[in-house]
Amino acid sequence: MSWSDRFVGIPHAEFGRTRTGSDCWGLACIIYREELGITLADYLGEYASPGDLGEISALIDHGRASPLWVAVPETPIAFDIALFRRGRWSSHIGIVIRHGLMIHMREEDCAKAERYDTGPWRHRFAGHYRHVSRAVERPVQIVSQARR
Template structure:
């Protein structure tokens, strides 16, 4: 879990994309950029993190892009877990190991949490792997 420790405690900041502050997608962008050298789209097309419908539309659109492959089976480090908030997919966590994620939610800082127990267990709607990670694994 050593790579994830670097990001724990990152303050929550709506539209944030750095260690100075990040929302859930910003944290994913930061981790992918710094740990994997993969640039993810900023997806700044939402007013605030309270606009779940706007975020859900962005998440749904992103899931359809060829850069994400649905994971059926065991999740691995750097997969992205998608969660419902209310009735909409509007939260992202970065898998640290199967069942454990790094994420930033609400006004809290980035932290490690289980997504197989507690509040997130019934909200998980899917896990996705970046296509570049799939191709790296097959080389």
């Protein structure tokens, strides 16, 4: 059993941010709050329509430039955000369960676990991002000096 099983089946709802219904970002808000104790910005009122992929993409680009999110060049870990393009717009996200597997909101359906390293999501993948509070710090190497 995975932590993600508790979120599978949450119904889709435009502008939703609760377990009674959410969109893809709403699902991230729910998971981060319940699993990590992190409150993400809800972005409600910052885009007019879920169909306006340009506005959503602009919000995502603003988020990527924010100091709150760090690009993950190496292998992603659980709770990283996987970003996807729809057409020319980066406008959909999933939450990594493990490398290649995400939970995300299927429009007009519900939250589902799905592979993104194969199949239809593979060619849409645009990068992984980690919340700064979860960024892995490089280990500090302590060099002891011998006494003379």
